[in-house]
Amino acid sequence: MPLLLLDLDNTLLDRAGAFRVWGQAFLDSIGAPYDDIDWLVSIDADGLTDRWDLADAIRDRYQLRMSSIDLVEALHDGVVEHTRLDPLVACSLQIARDVGWVPVVVSNGAVRQQEAKIRRTGLDRYIADWVISEAAGVSKPNPRIFALAAESVRMRLRGAWMIGDSPEADIGGAAATGLPSVWLHRGRQWLDQRFTPTRQASGVIPAVAAVLAG
Incomplete structure (x- = not known):
């Protein structure tokens, strides 16, 4: 898994x-x-x-x-x-879970607001757990927060992928942790020369599909 x-x-x-x-x-x-x-x-x-x-x-x-x-x-x-949860995003997460992937949110931000988004939108029904920087005491791109995410579901990071839109926090964090990643470009060009995403995608749905296909 x-x-x-x-x-x-x-x-x-x-x-x-x-x-x-x-x-x-x-x-x-x-x-x-x-x-x-x-x-x-x-x-x-x-x-x-x-x-x-x-x-x-x-x-x-x-x-x-x-x-x-x-x-x-x-x-x-x-x-x-x-804030709303796109039904197609929910569907893609459910498909990932059905084929054995374990989705965990890793977010920088305040606990009260981030948890409210997760619960109010119903996203909590489609993920196994979440780790928020304010509660974790460490934020992306520090590799420690990714390790805490794995620990939250009693899993190892080996074989994991990271999907996110932030070049520094998400892709830089994945690179520092030794994980493959998918960058959501949102119409932007990749400019950072220190590291590169494994894949690029226009949104989370094709990003999840790329991970499953890979």
Whole structure:
């Protein structure tokens, strides 16, 4: 039974889409110009910007009286609320399980938000377990978090694959751990010269198919 390690945001779940939907609704609620969604998406940097820094940037730009903590909570809750599990993604995970693979999520981020996404979308029904960096005390690309993911289901990393969209965290982490990987390019070109993914795919469904075929 090989181990299938998977990133969460913008791999199994469309975090970028959920953030954009929440962001547009939030900007509408404060009367911001419609085109400001592009600024908000840009400063969010695909979720890599610290939540508190993002909240401060929003408060400063629009001179909001809303506290940073309330804005961070609104962001967390709003992204979770608008996150959906694609039925085809669920189907691909079920197929992987049916042929003997063991899917485990390996995610950087806050436990409360990441677990809420996993449970609220029903993703927990299709994976064996998950490891989140805040709880693990270590984050991708550190090889330790991949070892913890294997330990969570009492398996070894030998024979495992990693699927994810982050060149540094997912593919770099897989390379540091000695694992083959599939990079979800999302329309981007691979630029890093330090390591390369074993495969590239346009989304998680063809990525899972590539792993199963390989």
